[in-house]
Amino acid sequence: MLRDFARLVGIGKCVSFLKAHKIFVRMLHQSAKKHGFTVCVEGNIASGKTTFFEYFKKFSSLVEVHEEPVTEWRNLHGHNILAKMYEDPRRWALTFQSYVQMTMLDMHLKKQKCPIKMVERSIYSAKCFVENLHRNSLVLDLEYIVLSEWFDWILKSHNIKVDLMVYLQTRPDVVLQRIRDRNRAEEQRITLEYVQALHDLHEEWLIKKSKFYIPCQVLVLDANSDLPEMHKIYEERKSEILFGLGDT
Numbered sequence: 001m002l003r004d005f006a007r008l009v010g011i012g013k014c015v016s017f018l019k020a021h022k023i024f025v026r027m028l029h030q031s032a033k034k035h036g037f038t039v040c041v042e043g044n045i046a047s048g049k050t051t052f053f054e055y056f057k058k059f060s061s062l063v064e065v066h067e068e069p070v071t072e073w074r075n076l077h078g079h080n081i082l083a084k085m086y087e088d089p090r091r092w093a094l095t096f097q098s099y100v101q102m103t104m105l106d107m108h109l110k111k112q113k114c115p116i117k118m119v120e121r122s123i124y125s126a127k128c129f130v131e132n133l134h135r136n137s138l139v140l141d142l143e144y145i146v147l148s149e150w151f152d153w154i155l156k157s158h159n160i161k162v163d164l165m166v167y168l169q170t171r172p173d174v175v176l177q178r179i180r181d182r183n184r185a186e187e188q189r190i191t192l193e194y195v196q197a198l199h200d201l202h203e204e205w206l207i208k209k210s211k212f213y214i215p216c217q218v219l220v221l222d223a224n225s226d227l228p229e230m231h232k233i234y235e236e237r238k239s240e241i242l243f244g245l246g247d248t
Helices: 002-009 011-035 049-056 070-074 081-088 090-111 123-135 141-157 173-183 193-208 227-237
Strands: 038-045 063-066 116-120 164-169 217-222
Touching: 011 141, 011 227, 038 049, 038 123, 049 063, 049 164, 049 227, 070 081, 070 090, 081 090, 090 123, 090 141, 116 193, 123 193, 164 193, 173 193, 193 217
Parallel strands: 038 116, 038 164, 063 116, 164 217
Antiparallel strands: none
């Protein structure tokens, strides 16, 4: 391709173009290091977020990864509130989602060290899970109002900067099979109806854009494939996800 371009425009112009491109990329790197980009990886339970992060961790000079604080949810001063949430959501949903919003806010506000900060889900998708609980009457109207007020206060009081959302779009049946395969104790009560409801909310939010606030551009990736195929997809879309910084 480069040879064809050189023949078309001439060697001199080709060299000038390459020099200009290198200067542009260098300036982009400098700007990214100064201001930083934030990518939030969204999707259903078991949609492939861990696989996504494992692929992009190899760009260690560019990317820092902040995965969901599941360890904190499993051990809050000796209490596994994630397990409690699944065991008895009507009793523990308000407690759990309040803590989720706090830990997600902390993840957003952590000082960025690399040009690109990748975050597993976001404060915005926490709102999506709250909506699902309310629709299924697992939080009372007043509890829903409290969680919504807490969410609105966070957005008004803090600069939650997001530059790109990557939506790993995955069919509910695929999600449920992956949940069964990884066999996490807390997830054994998850049903197809539950993941279908979460899927529908993500579709309303990130595809139809009819629900909740979207703070940035959304890149939709089909995440139904196996690991080798997903690596091909990530390689093909790498430039968009890394804002061109991984091209050199």
